[in-house]
Amino acid sequence: MSSQLLMIEDDLRLAQMVSEYLAQSGLRVAHMADGESGLAHLQGPEGGAPPPDLVILDLMLPGIDGLEVCRRIRALPGAAARIPVLMLTAKGDPMDRVIGLEIGADDYLPKPFEPRELLARIRALLRRREAGSQPAANVMRFGQLEIDRDARTVSVAGQAAELTSYQFDLLVTMAERAGRVLTREQIMEAVRGRELEAFDRSIDVHMGRIRAAIEADPKNPKRILTVRGVGYVFARQQD
Structure with missing residues (x-):
């Protein structure tokens, strides 16, 4: 169809x-x-x-x-x-x-x-x-953060977190590689399937939106951390 x-x-x-x-x-x-x-x-x-x-x-x-x-x-x-x-x-x-x-x-x-x-x-x-309709490891849990890949939903302490389809995929990409520092190019290539143009910084906008949805204090994130001069890392454990 x-x-x-x-x-x-x-x-x-x-x-x-x-x-x-x-x-x-x-x-x-x-x-x-x-x-x-x-x-x-x-x-x-x-x-x-x-x-x-x-x-x-x-x-x-x-x-x-x-x-x-x-x-x-x-x-x-x-x-x-x-x-x-x-x-x-x-x-x-x-x-x-x-x-x-x-x-x-x-x-x-x-x-x-x-x-x-x-x-x-x-x-x-x-x-x-x-x-979202394909088989996968159904649910990933990191403390109070829960990511359901089948339902394509995210919740924090049982409360739904609103993300766009693209932001959901960015979050899954990061969570699947928890603990690894990823460059912007690696993240975008994993999601888009193509290299990121050097001038494109839309990844930063999306990361800000994801933090706003899942972090208790988006200005002092504990889950998605910025690694200066490199990119981002999804923290396995929160302080």
């Missing part, structure tokens, strides 16, 4: 081009031209169809912009809040990308982009989404 995507993009020509290109790889794309329509589709697809497997979200939209759409997606009830979001950014300011990641986007792609790169990023996000 092919994956169903939702593209929220006001550039109709671009949306048509992307839809036709992705269709060649077996991906079906529903298109909405503004944020309100996109959110309405997510909350009630026509004919009672299941929600999409991934959202391609433009940053610059008429009415509510992509950042606000992303915020509202993450506030939706149930599984809809965990749908992977790939944000398209037309602006050159890296802060737009940082803000997008901070509010819950799983990945970003600046315009103009190569359709092949878009397809590669979509496939990577879909693989991570599907990985």
Whole structure:
């Protein structure tokens, strides 16, 4: 069964081009031209169809912009809040990308982009989404932190910790290698399956979000530690 995507993009020509290109790889794309329509589709697809497997979200939209759409997606009830979001950014300011990641986007792609790169990023996000249904060591426990890889959930002292799909995979990657110092490049390559560009520091944004979700004091972390000049380490034991 092919994956169903939702593209929220006001550039109709671009949306048509992307839809036709992705269709060649077996991906079906529903298109909405503004944020309100996109959110309405997510909350009630026509004919009672299941929600999409991934959202391609433009940053610059008429009415509510992509950042606000992303915020509202993450506030939706149930599984809809965990749908992977790939944000398209037309602006050159890296802060737009940082803000997008901070509010819950799983990945970003600046315009103009190569359709092949878009397809590669979509496939990577879909693989991570599907990985939740694959057999694995079911639950990892580190003190009060519990990571359920089958259910793709995280809890701290019995309370659910809200993470995006991408942040969940980053946390699992770190936890599986507990006690090992990992560079940013090693972490991102393990999750994305590709090398990290030298200028890309989105990993730091995601780590900040993970700390906010699982640490008692994110500014004084005990679980995910920064190793200056190198990267990060997931501590087996907490003080």
